[in-house]
Amino acid sequence: MRKALLGAVTVAALIGIAACNRGEAPTPSNGASDSASSGSTGIIRERQSHYKDMGKASKAIADELRADTPSLPTVRENAQRLADYAPRILTWFPAGSGPEAGVRTRAKAEIWSDQEGFGRAAAGFITAAEQFNAIVKSGDVAAIRADRVELGKACSNCHDRFRAPERE
Amino acid sequence: MTAPPQGHARVRIWDAPTRIFHWAIALLIPFLWWTAEEERLDLHIPAGLTMFGLILFRLLWGLVGSSTARFVSFVKGPWTVARYLAGRASPVIGHSPLGAFSVVAMLSALAAQVGLGLFASDEDGLFSGPLAHLVSYETSETLTDWHDRLFDLLLILIGLHLAAVLFYLIVRRRNLVLPMVTGAGEGEDAAMPMRPAPAWRFWIAATIAAGAALWIGGAFA
Numbered sequence: 123m124r125k126a127l128l129g130a131v132t133v134a135a136l137i138g139i140a141a142c143n144r145g146e147a148p149t150p151s152n153g154a155s156d157s158a159s160s161g162s163t164g165i166i167r168e169r170q171s172h173y174k175d176m177g178k179a180s181k182a183i184a185d186e187l188r189a190d191t192p193s194l195p196t197v198r199e200n201a202q203r204l205a206d207y208a209p210r211i212l213t214w215f216p217a218g219s220g221p222e223a224g225v226r227t228r229a230k231a232e233i234w235s236d237q238e239g240f241g242r243a244a245a246g247f248i249t250a251a252e253q254f255n256a257i258v259k260s261g262d263v264a265a266i267r268a269d270r271v272e273l274g275k276a277c278s279n280c281h282d283r284f285r286a287p288e289r290e
Numbered sequence: 291m292t293a294p295p296q297g298h299a300r301v302r303i304w305d306a307p308t309r310i311f312h313w314a315i316a317l318l319i320p321f322l323w324w325t326a327e328e329e330r331l332d333l334h335i336p337a338g339l340t341m342f343g344l345i346l347f348r349l350l351w352g353l354v355g356s357s358t359a360r361f362v363s364f365v366k367g368p369w370t371v372a373r374y375l376a377g378r379a380s381p382v383i384g385h386s387p388l389g390a391f392s393v394v395a396m397l398s399a400l401a402a403q404v405g406l407g408l409f410a411s412d413e414d415g416l417f418s419g420p421l422a423h424l425v426s427y428e429t430s431e432t433l434t435d436w437h438d439r440l441f442d443l444l445l446i447l448i449g450l451h452l453a454a455v456l457f458y459l460i461v462r463r464r465n466l467v468l469p470m471v472t473g474a475g476e477g478e479d480a481a482m483p484m485r486p487a488p489a490w491r492f493w494i495a496a497t498i499a500a501g502a503a504l505w506i507g508g509a510f511a
Contacts, residue, residue: 176414181415181418181427183415188508288438
């Protein structure tokens, strides 16, 4: 019993790691196919896979910046990916791909009812992603760390207002 | 001076570390819930690390603490639990054989919850548990999912715990909350009194637990 208690932390973690690599990486899309799938279901799925891709890039950057000597090529690659994705965001939300689509999406109706506000938030992210990418290219780790916080704020600025919570 | 009723005396039941641990997690759990709900991960992560330290301390205290805090003293087999339910168990100070099950279940669930939290991250890759960098985005996402779902089990266990406390208060006319505050309560003469652990053991266990929490949180990096 004692052992079971002591091991609980590690066991839970290890089981998780061992059993949970089933989530397949979404295929990274290549610009041209943004609205290739027909219907809002396809649009929503694709949008979600893009965002997941961005989340991955963001985690990869965070993981590196956590280390004493981050791998700059990894940070550079992922910063570039975010900067490439940023200007495309506004094309991912055609009319009809909101909560009314009948597929589970956390995109809030406000994206379409407050298009100006959504556009401003997206523009803020484009600027932040470009700025971050430029600083990453400079290679100054301290400056990169500081600007990542700013980039994070630009992500959250939009998510807080236009994305519904994961669990209602 | 009023004499205590025959067969009963005021005795020490819980030492201070056990009581402080209990009330600290009782406060921390609602706070952790709230910070998760409000997506205040900047507060949730330090609070989770505090919980990590508390749980680790309690596990150590379960090995070297005062008699009523030790797992060997209160964790009994199903046979003893059955005898206890039949009212034929020998009197004990501290956790009853059935209560011990609840303690073990709650501690295990909390330990697993904290363990999952270490590897969890938000979907935007902005906030992550202190060990999330050791696993992939997908694995972290799955563990975060479990972290989210395990909380429901914790709520059930806490609900059972509170129901048991109420049952004792109303049906058995025994207040279990007060001893958890003052450390002392009514004990039966036949029961073994609590043997307190020396203070140095507390300091060693507390230093190990706090050091591990700080280390895992990256304070020494």
